[in-house]
Amino acid sequence: MSQPKVFVTRVIPDAGLDLLRPHVELDIWPDELPPDYETLRARSATVDGLLCLLSDRIDAALIEGSPRLKVISTMAVGFDNIDIQAATARGIPVGHTPGALTEATADFAFALLMAAARRITEAERYVRAGRWKTWGPMLLMGQDVYGATLGIIGLGRIGQAVARRARGFDMRVIYYGGSDEDAARAIGAERRSLEDVLAESDFLSLHCPLTPETRGLINADALRRMKPTSILINTARGAVVDHAALYQALRDGWIAGAALDVTDPEPIPLDSPLLTLDNCVIAPHIASSTERTRARIARMAAENLLAGLRGERLPHCANPAVYGQ
Numbered sequence: 001m002s003q004p005k006v007f008v009t010r011v012i013p014d015a016g017l018d019l020l021r022p023h024v025e026l027d028i029w030p031d032e033l034p035p036d037y038e039t040l041r042a043r044s045a046t047v048d049g050l051l052c053l054l055s056d057r058i059d060a061a062l063i064e065g066s067p068r069l070k071v072i073s074t075m076a077v078g079f080d081n082i083d084i085q086a087a088t089a090r091g092i093p094v095g096h097t098p099g100a101l102t103e104a105t106a107d108f109a110f111a112l113l114m115a116a117a118r119r120i121t122e123a124e125r126y127v128r129a130g131r132w133k134t135w136g137p138m139l140l141m142g143q144d145v146y147g148a149t150l151g152i153i154g155l156g157r158i159g160q161a162v163a164r165r166a167r168g169f170d171m172r173v174i175y176y177g178g179s180d181e182d183a184a185r186a187i188g189a190e191r192r193s194l195e196d197v198l199a200e201s202d203f204l205s206l207h208c209p210l211t212p213e214t215r216g217l218i219n220a221d222a223l224r225r226m227k228p229t230s231i232l233i234n235t236a237r238g239a240v241v242d243h244a245a246l247y248q249a250l251r252d253g254w255i256a257g258a259a260l261d262v263t264d265p266e267p268i269p270l271d272s273p274l275l276t277l278d279n280c281v282i283a284p285h286i287a288s289s290t291e292r293t294r295a296r297i298a299r300m301a302a303e304n305l306l307a308g309l310r311g312e313r314l315p316h317c318a319n320p321a322v323y324g325q
């Protein structure tokens with residue numbers, strides 16, 4: 001019997017590919033850059049399974065134009081790049097990778113928080129530029145982390161992991177959004193209104209998915225409510241933040257700094273005014289990028305894909321409605 005055909009939209013860690021190799025006929029996109037949309041559509045049109053990344057647009061047209069497709073598996077926890085409704089309507093389960101990247105992402109969110117609070121990337125540039133002349137009584141003064149208030153938007157798995165780290169810094173944790181009251185109590189996080197979280201946080205860390213409700217949530221109005229000494233950290237999705245408003249906020253001192261692992265669009269255009277600011281730390285969407293974590297995510301994505309090809313329930317399904325739930 002011939003093996004199911006699978007398109008993998010980039011070279012992913014062997015931990016995932018090795019699981020697939022014995023069971024499927026693999027077509028792997030070899031480039032560092034993603035296939036363009038038309039190529040993605042054409043390659044998806046003839047396969048039984050699609051293993052994609054968060055940078056691939058899997059829209060209704062692609063799904064409808066892929067008559068053999070039995071399963072879509074994304075190597076990510078977020079799935080805002082996939083038209084879930086269209087997949088569900090076609091009876092196609094969509095796999096994702098919740099849990100696998102929680103701790104690595106929380107580590108990175110905290111790294112960004114510390115970097116922005118203590119101006120580490122700016123200090124590094126200062127030293128390398130030969131500007132360090134002496135110990136300065138007011139040199140590169142930042143914000144205290146210990147004892148500060150951390151606001152979390154979206155107290156889900158990753159938000160909770162960030163809150164646990166904050167306890168080690170004796171931070172007060174307040175949050176908006178995210179439903180698990182027991183988990184919040186266990187980590188000592190207080191639920192507040194969005195307005196209160198914006199107004200009271202010294203650090204505001206975003207951990208919500210990108211949905212129609214959260215798109216542009218951190219807009220000019222929200223940024224104006226924040227403290228002038230506060231710092232915004234985004235490891236969720238770029239489009240949760242209005243970038244034009246953020247630029248104004250950072251330039252005009254509405255807030256003290258920002259640290260972004262995600263931007264809108266990605267990659268951030270080199271002429272983005274955010275790149276001209278010293279008080280904005282920007283990383284290329286690498287929060288989950290540790291060797292162990294990326295291997296685990298690749299394995300989970302492969303397991304979801306194989307389950308879907310066998311007609312079994314996906315271990316981690318983003319659209320359980322496909323199973324009538």
Ligand code: GLV
Nearest residue numbers: 054075076077078
């Ligand atoms: C990363 O951003 C992910 O959604 O896994």
